[in-house]
Amino acid sequence: MIIKGLKVKLGKSLIINDFSLSFTKGINLILGPNGSGKTTLLRTIIGMIKPLEGEIKVEENLSFAPAEFYSPNIKAKDVILAGKKKGEYEKFVKMFNVNELLDRDFSTLSSGEKRMILVIKALAEGDLIIMDEPLSNLDIANRKKIIESISKLKEEKQFLITSHELEVINFADNVIVMRKGKVVYQGDKEGVNEELLSSVYEVPVKKINYDGYVFFRTY
Amino acid sequence: MFKAKKFIIWISYPIFVLKYIFAILLPVSFILGLLYGEVKLNFSQILHPNGVYSIILFDIRLPTVISAMLIGILISLSGAILQHLLKNPLVDPYISGTASGGAFGAVLSYFLLAFNLPFSWLVYFQPLIAFITATLATLITVGIGRKGNVYSIVVGGIVVSYIFSSLTTILLIIFQEKYPQIPPLTFWLLGEIEIVGWKDVIILSLLSVLFILLAFKFSRALDLVSISDEISYTHKINPGRQRIFWLLLVSLINAYIVSIAGIIGFIGIIVPHIARRIDGSMRSLSIYSPLIGATIMEFSNIVSRGLFGTIIPLTAITALLASPIILSILVKINDNQRVES
Numbered sequence: 001m002i003i004k005g006l007k008v009k010l011g012k013s014l015i016i017n018d019f020s021l022s023f024t025k026g027i028n029l030i031l032g033p034n035g036s037g038k039t040t041l042l043r044t045i046i047g048m049i050k051p052l053e054g055e056i057k058v059e060e061n062l063s064f065a066p067a068e069f070y071s072p073n074i075k076a077k078d079v080i081l082a083g084k085k086k087g088e089y090e091k092f093v094k095m096f097n098v099n100e101l102l103d104r105d106f107s108t109l110s111s112g113e114k115r116m117i118l119v120i121k122a123l124a125e126g127d128l129i130i131m132d133e134p135l136s137n138l139d140i141a142n143r144k145k146i147i148e149s150i151s152k153l154k155e156e157k158q159f160l161i162t163s164h165e166l167e168v169i170n171f172a173d174n175v176i177v178m179r180k181g182k183v184v185y186q187g188d189k190e191g192v193n194e195e196l197l198s199s200v201y202e203v204p205v206k207k208i209n210y211d212g213y214v215f216f217r218t219y
Numbered sequence: 220m221f222k223a224k225k226f227i228i229w230i231s232y233p234i235f236v237l238k239y240i241f242a243i244l245l246p247v248s249f250i251l252g253l254l255y256g257e258v259k260l261n262f263s264q265i266l267h268p269n270g271v272y273s274i275i276l277f278d279i280r281l282p283t284v285i286s287a288m289l290i291g292i293l294i295s296l297s298g299a300i301l302q303h304l305l306k307n308p309l310v311d312p313y314i315s316g317t318a319s320g321g322a323f324g325a326v327l328s329y330f331l332l333a334f335n336l337p338f339s340w341l342v343y344f345q346p347l348i349a350f351i352t353a354t355l356a357t358l359i360t361v362g363i364g365r366k367g368n369v370y371s372i373v374v375g376g377i378v379v380s381y382i383f384s385s386l387t388t389i390l391l392i393i394f395q396e397k398y399p400q401i402p403p404l405t406f407w408l409l410g411e412i413e414i415v416g417w418k419d420v421i422i423l424s425l426l427s428v429l430f431i432l433l434a435f436k437f438s439r440a441l442d443l444v445s446i447s448d449e450i451s452y453t454h455k456i457n458p459g460r461q462r463i464f465w466l467l468l469v470s471l472i473n474a475y476i477v478s479i480a481g482i483i484g485f486i487g488i489i490v491p492h493i494a495r496r497i498d499g500s501m502r503s504l505s506i507y508s509p510l511i512g513a514t515i516m517e518f519s520n521i522v523s524r525g526l527f528g529t530i531i532p533l534t535a536i537t538a539l540l541a542s543p544i545i546l547s548i549l550v551k552i553n554d555n556q557r558v559e560s
Binding site: 042043046047048062063064066068069070071072073074075078079081082083084085105118121122125126130132 | 303439
């Protein structure tokens, strides 16, 4: 997928301004403060929002795991089967061990379980999987599950993930940092330093390297 | 004490009981509908009708009974689909303003009589004008309800319904004296199913078959639109276009129903609610909403058409039937909202 010169307007404000990007294989992580245009970017890629200018060339089979969704009184298995696509649902249901959940009413599941079902759906349906805040509302065990499976799958699938959890940087192959609708950094996780994050989030950020794993904290 | 406990356990028993209960109740309601009405018939008159009973049975009773079931199918399936599309368990063609808008259009079409149009031509214009006003009312209500919580559309619908009902009332007062062949206010605002002849039955049958088949065919797409607009786009499903398509279809169907039977409320909310206890997916709803809707509409119509001696308007009956169920929906919504915030 290639994006060139993208400009997106929502109402009166220009949310995305001259955004250009090419995505690599593996895990592409988009970071940025609230309102930097991450969700708008994802929605424009899938065709929900029409851009003002620019071009998006998508060849891959897209799927989406949303941050917000409605929970109808439908069985979890029907949620997975909803829509027009055929996916490798069984493979991923087994991988995440959610067989007991399938016959239950989706609206009665915990928010973590609901997220898992939608992540499984997205993994099964697409080759380029877009995930909007996949770790929010999940406990540390479920977060580990998702991060591990995404890492395991990055040979076969391509990922485009937004996150507020800066630690996901540790697993990313390509990091994109957005600010006010523009790309302010694109590249390796090593290049994401304290100066960059402090200016983007407008708050002092400290980067701590421990055992080859980076943590971030404000101070 | 022991009996009461057993009864309570039985009543909250598994959902499959629901499925079979309505499969049995439907033919029961059909037979009761044939027997009870303004003229009470007995079994021999149904099986071997002659003379005036033959006319009553074939020209009035059978069309009325079958139409009531078909109208029940159409309104309840409309409710199920609107609830899916608008992600809201409280909408139906009554609350969405569709029915009131349709009634206004139907009554407005009588206005054409004032321009010396023969009464018999009205049957062609009426559904068209009713469809236009029904769609207009629906769009206004949905527009009001879009950016808000689950209650915004209900409030919007109440306001829109009041406006159109009041306009309908005013028009009827003006016309009543000059054109006594126009059905009265209670017919329009509170509903009444009494069908003479088979023309309407044929149209209702075609609409029912079409509606059920479409709902079943698009059931997986409808499920997905209900869950997430974003995922829908990745399936090459355009949720906006789906909404417009189904809203127009629901407006068309309900405008027609209102022009022959007036405003019948509440069936569209409560039937999908009951059917959802079996299974909330559109595949299941497209079968069980019609089944349960036809049964409940038929029983309501039996009560309406003189079971207790006098004719009672339909919406009065369905409102009473629906009130405990609507209360339970509201309680559930409040519980959920308290937990989420």
